[in-house]
Amino acid sequence: MSEIAFPAPDRDILARRDAIVAGLRGVLPANCVIEKLDERRAFETDALTAYRRVPLAVVLPRTTEEVSAVMAYLHAQGVPVTPRGAGTSLSGGAIPQEDSVVVCVAKMNRVLEVDFANRVARVEAGVTNLAISNAVVHEGFFYAPDPSSQLACSIGGNIGMNSGGAHCLKYGVTTNNLLGVRLVLGDGTIVDLGGAALDAPDYDLLALVCGAEGQLGIVTEATVRILRAAEGARPVLFGFPSSEAAGAAVAAIVGEGIIPVAMEFMDAPAIKICEDFAHAGYPLDVEAMLIIEVEGSEAEMEAELDKIIAIAKRHGVTVIKESKSAMETALIWKGRKSAFGATGRVADYICMDGTVPTGQLPYVLRRTAEIVASHGLRVANVFHAGDGNMHPLILYNVNDPAEQRKAEEAGADILKLCVEAGGCLTGEHGVGIEKRDLMGFQFSKADLDQQMRVRQAFDPAWLLNPAKVFPLDARG
């Protein structure tokens, strides 16, 4: 695998830069248009920091109408658009190109309406994931999808990538918790899809938009489901002598009809990295650890835990550690949710996101270790075991181009392995630029052509986040 390619910038657009910036100033207030080079650099990448391109300009509209005006203008000018929420994409979904204008929804960060009787919240796209839960927690409610970046990431970005999180084993991912969006199409047209009702007529356009990585339009508002939290929740740490034993325990728990609210897996390298960072009390003398969280009343949690503990014992569990307080619970989750950041303190890494059938986990873990070792690199595994969504973190040195190539090659081999094992390239991070050129391993030409024709039904000129998702050479 060679370095990820970007399309060659359109020289004509680059040459018209001053006029385009002036045009943007014509439809937006001055403080909503960023054009100085050093300020534009702040938007040159996202969380896939190995790749960066400085955009033509950046706009920060404050309303749907301003987004519409910007889109209509850029559409008329034939200028590509890179939609952006908080810029936390791990797959490069928000990385611009030199001839694109970044349309960032960060200023649209209001919670517009909270409706407990109907259990929905209407928010602007720039609101952070956690802010939605914070807006409803006083009534005991929460917004369920909880990506590890939830403190920073925006709901607009979550919708773009159909983000998941640790608790989606029970509560589902973004698409299962989204009821409606206000969407600005490429030409500036504003449409409302869905709403506060539990379904919508006609084609499920909402499902298309969720996970479309900003290629069908720019989401400016979302109506999401909010849920009443359980009476209590308690995570328990289970240490196992091998990854296989932990994987088999996961399958057995589900097989016995128990769906805990979360089942998170860490291998020994990941446990050490996270424990050094969070001091959560993770066991350091085990090869694999599961964080299993149960919910309900005290009696319900006890009953469910008894069943889980009995299963874990049959699979050779060596350490069982129950959270005894809210502070311990917070630390346990802090350790897990900081896994990527904590790893970043130790080494540079690329984070893979393939999903495999849970029965394949032991095999895929073993092969992953072999693949990474064959490239002379190290790997730490931390992932959502209950749904088979793996996150191998391949450690390397970003200042060593040869090592970066090796890490990317190992990553590509792991993703191919996931597809061969019956899974997919990405479970919750999105394709972005990172996995774009691997799409042919999962999909046939007919599959991809159909997806691209649907994409073109929304954006015939390929102006919306055009370098992403679909292999550059596959486009008709």
Place this chain on the structure above:
Amino acid sequence: MMTHTPRSEAEAASVIADAAARRAPLSIMGAGTKRGLGRFTQTQDVLSSAAITGITLHEPAELVIAARAGTPLAEIERKLAEDRQRLPFEPMDYRPLLGTTGEPTIGGVAATNLSGPRRIKAGACRDSFLGARFVNGRGEAVKSGGRVMKNVTGLDLTRLMAGAFGTLGFLTEVTFKVVPLPETEATLIIDGLSDRRGIEALSAGLGSPFEVTGAAHLPAGLGEAKARTLLRLEGFESAVSYRAKALAEALRDFGKAQVLDAQLPDTYVLDARESEKLWREVRDVTFLASPGDTAIWRISVAPTKAPALTETLGPKLSARWFHDWGGGLVWLSCGAQGDAGAALVHEAARSAGGHALLVRAPDAVRAAVDVFQPQPEAITKLTRAIKASFDPSGVLEPGRIHAGA
């Protein structure tokens, strides 16, 4: 009229390619039990999945099942029950309402996004729909999604297929997430509440931590003389009995309730057998099935908008109705004469921020009125472009959703 019943995806692809070449439209069908849903259309030829059958994958420990589209739903449910599992979304059976016979297929369930009372907790059919194989209107076999729970690889064409009524593709294989069967269930009933008060009780129950999996309000005269407000609980035996008590306590303010439980003399709880029976009636709308010559509307709005909607429509249409989905799903029966209430119902649904579907009416009515909620021009434009991207010759179920699309 000719009915094609291909035995494989490849045979189906050649039927569709041939139809596209001749621009000869096809009706898309499983067993035909829901043929009366949607606009009335007539085509020369029918393409049926009835001979494309068989469960292709069931991994109980991975909570997944896949089957060819023509597989009877009953066969899937039987197979899952052997492993104490089920489909999460409680697909309704339209046969009582539509007066049809035959065995509904899993492909038909997917194509109509068939979801029952558990939608409020477990999501709709589309939420559990993980992967699909289908043949588009160009005669090309296409796959989307897969067999894993978390998958954001490419555009979500799988969910787009749910509820498209075969107008975008002829489904050949579908993959669904499944869930464990609960150990037991129970239903808490509060008697005698008005629609408005009943829906408030449902909102309170759904806003409680007790995981209500069914929330319906049956006005007086449906099944029983008194109005009944129903809240279902499912799970392990100990959890259900605890939650039933806790929920009754939380809803104490909603007044007179009757009881079996001596602890709380104002509430009554149906046991598992009675609860199952009652929710099957809610799911299948059997309360409104007869007389069989009325029109039936399915109206979806936010729950708090529903009482005003039925207060308006009820007297104007001399209608009978009940509420599922916490109040937000209104099943309404009215006279089938004229436009069967289409103008009034669509306007009421629109102004409440929702939509309405005419699910039962004579063919002539379904040919003449808007069966689905009319959409704004910008959405219609997208819908047409999407349809053309799958089916440029317009051979898959043209007109089933909207005239000319």
